Amino acid sequence: MNKGELITRLASECGMSKEATGKVVNSLLTIISQALAAEDTVKLVGFGTFSVTRRPSRRVRLPQTGKLINIPARKAVRFKAGVHIRATVQDYLQTLPR
Missing domain, CATH: 4.10.520.10 (IHF-like DNA-binding proteins)
Incomplete structure (x- = not known):
């Protein structure tokens, strides 16, 4: 599964638009990346x-x-x-x- 397929599946399961779901996924990945860059642990x-x-x-x-x-x-x-x-x-x- 790639990022586009994840967004499509998540949008259909949550009843959201692909655009809104894409923003959520991108924000989540950015937040996790920033935390790891600061050497924090994400649980x-x-x-x-x-x-x-x-x-x-x-x-x-x-x-x-x-x-x-x-x-x-x-x-x-x-x-x-x-x-x-x-x-x-x-x-x-x-x-x-x-």
């Missing part, structure tokens, strides 16, 4: 938690050349799925044929 109970984590610098070997390179330290966004979303995905996976 959506039952869905999951977005947080910023620091990855230390490390040395890795390039498989093609065998040369060692340094990867600098950086910040990364982390998402930890909540109980409800994990249960929903697990229930769906159990319905798939093996």
